[in-house]
Amino acid sequence: MRLSRYFLPVLRDTPKEAEIVSHQLMLRSGMVKQSAAGIYSWLPLGLRVLTKIAEIVRQEQNRAGAIEILMPTMQSADLWRESGRYEAYGKEMLRIVDRQERDLLFGPTAEEVVTAIFRDSVRSYRDLPKNLYNIQWKFRDEIRPRFGVMRGREFLMKDAYSFDLTADGARKAYQRMFVAYLRTFARMGLKSIPMKADTGPIGGDLSHEFIILAETGESQVFCHKDLIEGAIPAADTDFDGDLSPIIEAWTSKYAATEDMHDAATFEANVPADSRVSARGIEVGHIFYFGTKYSEPMGARVQGPDGQMITVQMGSYGVGVSRLAGAIIEASHDAGGIIWPVPVAPFEVGLINLKAGDADTDRAATDLYVKLQAAGIDVLYDDTDERAGGKFATMDLIGLPYQLIVGPKGVKSGEAEVKARRTGARASMPMDAALAHVIDSVVSQRVLV
């Protein structure tokens, strides 16, 4: 993409309304624009990040055996009356009346919709287990939407729902999502820690939140420090095999959110120098709630002996749009964002220091087409802005590698490579610079 033809409305000044760095940087780099309180438009740069995050989530859900569907944003209130949650959900639910005077709502989550799909189409235990997920916009009329996309009113969520014949089957489904989540967040360059959590309005008795440590996090969390560097299950993990050892390794050390924290247990089980008490961002939340929805909504299958069995369920959420902010909280410096390669809006920023100069244009265009031919996502700054402005913008938007071409370098046949994360710069012959950038990007596309 040529910057001269792109839509990248960067802001030079930090918007006053943004309290935390990710919100400031998302606005400044032209990723999102607020449309109403807690409601955002995703501009081209932001949409590229959101799409890459969603794709990683999708790949890991598929790997774990979940099946993608797409449910509506608008839901019928009658379904929620069946589960008994319509009144209970309170003011966070956006309620809407259609022209026939029927009650609708903008879905804050989809347990009811998916339970109805299951109930109406699955008849036999032979069809189990099943896990259906979708990546869809949700609406929660939060009292205090804040921190940009971190606590929005409209936000993109991946929500998966598992159906099993037995509680033991449901526990295995929970374990598959647990492992999928460890991989999902690690692939985005994040260190997530599963922590025992409260179940809130979703309900149930087993639940983990996946937390990223960050000073600006909304939750207070407590854990053993070893969990920060815990081992991430490999891509060839057998999801049909026994995942208990992985779960055991991650849950045998203390980790709890504020609601579940027990200071006495923490102090008794974790040596003083290993105790972490910190702020965290919840990027995922998984629940096992048995028959909480399947019982009142009549989601039953015929068992092996002909008897009808109410299915065991769990639900598994990932904050897809929140992750864009969370990744920035975890990866930035004074100059701006530092995108990990797998979620970077473009992998390389190519800077032409003297657009309009025939030799420099020719050299830069040559690199541009070669990067594209190699399958690299490249943003080519071919504008006539001054060099200082170009460098500041590239640092701000955080592309992992910069390839800089100027008239002096062109004369000696060299280009400069800058790694955004380390700030290291090196001049190299054009071909070597191209190869270096391509190799660096390709080697970091898959982190685990």
Ligand code: 5CA
């Ligand atoms: N039905 C369950 C799991 S599918 C559920 O709704 N879980 S949840 O309430 O915990 O939400 C799942 C994830 O969505 C959270 O972990 C969080 O990352 C994200 N999320 C929740 N509320 C918001 C919000 N207001 N803004 C942005 N992301 C949010």
